[in-house]
Amino acid sequence: MQPYIEVSQLSKTYGNHLVLDQLDFRLESGEIVAILGANGAGKTTFLQTLLGMLRPDQGQIQLFGQPVSALKQQMSLRGKIGVMLQQASLPGNLTGREHLQLFSAYYPAPMPTADLIANFGLASFIDQRFSTLSGGQQQSLLFALAMVGKPQLLFLDEPTVGLDVAARQAFWQHIRAAAAAGISVILTTHYLEEADQLASRILVLKDGHFIADASPTALKAQSLLRRIDCHSSLDSALVASWPYVRQVEVIGANPSADGEGSQRLLIDSEQPEQTLRQLLALDLALSQLSVQPLSLEHAFLQLTANQGAMA
Amino acid sequence: MNSPLHQQVTESTAFTPWLSVRQRLQLLALEARMDALSLFRTPGFVIPSLIFPVMFYLLFGVLFGQGGQNVYLLASYGCFGVMGPALFNFGVNVANERTQGWLAMKQIAPAPVSAYIFGKICSSLGFALIIIVLLFSVAAIFGGVRLETHIWLGLAAVLMLGTVPFCLFGLWLGLTLSAKAAPATVNLIYLPMAFLGGLWIPIHLLPAALQQFAWALPSYHFSQLAYQVVGVKATATSWPHLLAILLFCLVMVALATRAFRQTTNTRQ
Known part of the structure; x- marks a missing residue:
C-alpha cells in the first residue's frame, strides 16, 4: 500500500x-x-x-x-x-x-x-x-x-x-x-x-x-514525570539510585563555597511524593523546594533518549 | 514509479474531465451569483458606486450644464461610472480574498481560477449594467437626452465592454497589493486616471503636455470610443483607441499572470 x-x-x-x-x-x-x-x-x-x-x-x-x-x-x-x-x-x-x-x-x-x-x-x-x-x-x-x-x-x-x-x-x-x-x-x-x-x-x-x-x-x-527542584547536600548518585527516580541533574555544584555542601538538584521522578519523603527524611536542611511537571520539550528529549537506549 | 499501474492512473485522470460540462456551467453560474451577492451586500461599495456618477451628471450635466453638453457628459460619466466598480471589485476584493486565505483555499480545492475570475467579471458587468440603466434614465428624464435606439444600445455596449480592461487592471492590482493598501491605492489610481483621461473636464481644456500623456491612459481611449458612438467630440478614427485598449488588456493579462505565479509560490 x-x-x-x-x-x-x-x-x-x-x-x-x-x-x-x-x-x-x-x-x-x-x-x-x-x-x-x-x-x-x-x-x-x-x-x-x-x-x-x-x-x-x-x-x-x-x-x-x-x-x-x-x-x-x-x-x-x-x-x-x-x-x-x-x-x-x-x-x-x-x-x-x-x-x-x-x-x-x-x-x-x-x-x-x-x-x-x-x-x-x-x-x-x-x-x-x-x-x-x-x-x-x-x-x-x-x-x-x-x-x-x-x-x-x-x-x-x-x-x-x-x-x-x-x-x-x-x-x-x-x-x-x-x-x-x-x-x-x-x-x-x-x-x-x-x-x-x-x-x-x-x-x-x-x-x-x-x-x-x-x-x-x-x-x-512520559508526562507523568515530575521534576523536583531543590538545594540539598545529598549525593546525586544516591538519589539517582532510588526507585521511581529517572534522572538526576546537578546544577552549579560548588560544595566548599556554600559551607553546607549544598547543591541544586533537578530530580525527575515518576512518584514525586515517594521521592520527596525520602529526600526530606534524609536531608533536614533541604531548601528552595519546588515540584513541577516536566516541560513538554524535556519529556520528549527524555523519550527520544530512552528509545535510543532501548534500540 | 514507472509501473504500468502508475501510467494507467495518470492517463485516466488526464483524459477524464474532472467535472462534466453541465457541472462546469453550474460552477460558473454559482461563482458569478455568489460574487454578485457578496458585492451587493457591501453598502460601502454599492452606494458610492451608484451615487457618484449620477450625482456628477446631475450637477454638471443638468443643474450647471450649458446646453449641448448633456450627451457628451453622459458618455463621460458613463465611462467614469463603470470604471470604478470594475477597479474596486477586482483591486480591493481580490486583495482581501488573497490576504484572508480564501484564494489559497480555492487553489488547493479543485476550484479553477478561471471560474473565480469569470465570476468576478460577471458581477462587475452586472454592476456596470445597473449604473448604465440608472445614468441613462437620469439623462433621459432630467437631462432631456434623446438618442436613437441603436445609439443608446451602442453606448451601453461600449460601456459594458469597456469595463473589461479595468477588471484586468484591478486583477493585477489585487494580486499585487496588500488588503490594507488596496482601497487607498485603487482610489489614487482611479481618480487621477479619470481626470487625466478627460472624464471630468474635456481633454482639450487640459495643458498640451497632459493631452499627450492621456494617450498612455486606458480611460482616455475608452472615453474616445464612447464619444464616437454618440457622435460628439471624437477624434477622427476609432481603431487607434481600440488597438491601445487591446494592448493594455494584453499587458494586464501578462502582469496578472506573473503576479499570480508569484503569490502562489511565495505565500507565507
Whole structure:
C-alpha cells in the first residue's frame, strides 16, 4: 500500500533561518498524525510545503504517489485532500449555506449539503453571514468545507487555535468522526492535550527536526514525570539510585563555597511524593523546594533518549 | 514509479474531465451569483458606486450644464461610472480574498481560477449594467437626452465592454497589493486616471503636455470610443483607441499572470 504522504530530505530556509532541516516523513492510510511544536517551530511551513504552497529548498514530496507539483494540474489529486488553512477566512457577506453550495460545485460528487449541516452541527447558524459567526462556528464551517469533497486525507493547520475549551472539544468530535469514517488526518497544534486526544502518532518539531515520533501512550507515560527542584547536600548518585527516580541533574555544584555542601538538584521522578519523603527524611536542611511537571520539550528529549537506549 | 499501474492512473485522470460540462456551467453560474451577492451586500461599495456618477451628471450635466453638453457628459460619466466598480471589485476584493486565505483555499480545492475570475467579471458587468440603466434614465428624464435606439444600445455596449480592461487592471492590482493598501491605492489610481483621461473636464481644456500623456491612459481611449458612438467630440478614427485598449488588456493579462505565479509560490 502506497503511503499517502512521503517526504524525503525536505529543507526550507527563511533568510538564513533553517526552518525545516532534511526532514523525512511518511503518513500511511488510516493514520492520524499530529505535528506538535511551539509557535514558530515551523509546523505551518511544513504543512504548506506538503501542499505545494511553499517551494522547498530541497527534498522530495509525494502525495498519493505523485509529486506535489501534480496538484497544480490534476483536479482529481486535489479532490483527494481536504484542507483547513491556519486563520483562513471566507468572504464575510455570504452565508454558511452559500459557501457550502459554492464549494460543493468544485467536486463531481460532493457530500450533500444537508448531510454536512447535520454531521458538523451547522444547523443553528447556517443561514447567517460568515462575518457574524463565532470563532468555533467559523471553524466548524471551514471543516465542513474541507469535507465537502469526501477527501481521503485531511490537512488541518492549527484548527482549534483561539477557541475556548468547549468549542475545542466540540471540534475534536468532528475530527474523531472523520477518522472513524476512515479518513487520514495530519494536523498541527501546539496543544499537547489536543495531540494526545486525537492522534495515533505524535511528531514534535523543534529547530527544524522531528525530535520525537511516538504514540500518545508513550507520551502519556512520559508526562507523568515530575521534576523536583531543590538545594540539598545529598549525593546525586544516591538519589539517582532510588526507585521511581529517572534522572538526576546537578546544577552549579560548588560544595566548599556554600559551607553546607549544598547543591541544586533537578530530580525527575515518576512518584514525586515517594521521592520527596525520602529526600526530606534524609536531608533536614533541604531548601528552595519546588515540584513541577516536566516541560513538554524535556519529556520528549527524555523519550527520544530512552528509545535510543532501548534500540 | 514507472509501473504500468502508475501510467494507467495518470492517463485516466488526464483524459477524464474532472467535472462534466453541465457541472462546469453550474460552477460558473454559482461563482458569478455568489460574487454578485457578496458585492451587493457591501453598502460601502454599492452606494458610492451608484451615487457618484449620477450625482456628477446631475450637477454638471443638468443643474450647471450649458446646453449641448448633456450627451457628451453622459458618455463621460458613463465611462467614469463603470470604471470604478470594475477597479474596486477586482483591486480591493481580490486583495482581501488573497490576504484572508480564501484564494489559497480555492487553489488547493479543485476550484479553477478561471471560474473565480469569470465570476468576478460577471458581477462587475452586472454592476456596470445597473449604473448604465440608472445614468441613462437620469439623462433621459432630467437631462432631456434623446438618442436613437441603436445609439443608446451602442453606448451601453461600449460601456459594458469597456469595463473589461479595468477588471484586468484591478486583477493585477489585487494580486499585487496588500488588503490594507488596496482601497487607498485603487482610489489614487482611479481618480487621477479619470481626470487625466478627460472624464471630468474635456481633454482639450487640459495643458498640451497632459493631452499627450492621456494617450498612455486606458480611460482616455475608452472615453474616445464612447464619444464616437454618440457622435460628439471624437477624434477622427476609432481603431487607434481600440488597438491601445487591446494592448493594455494584453499587458494586464501578462502582469496578472506573473503576479499570480508569484503569490502562489511565495505565500507565507
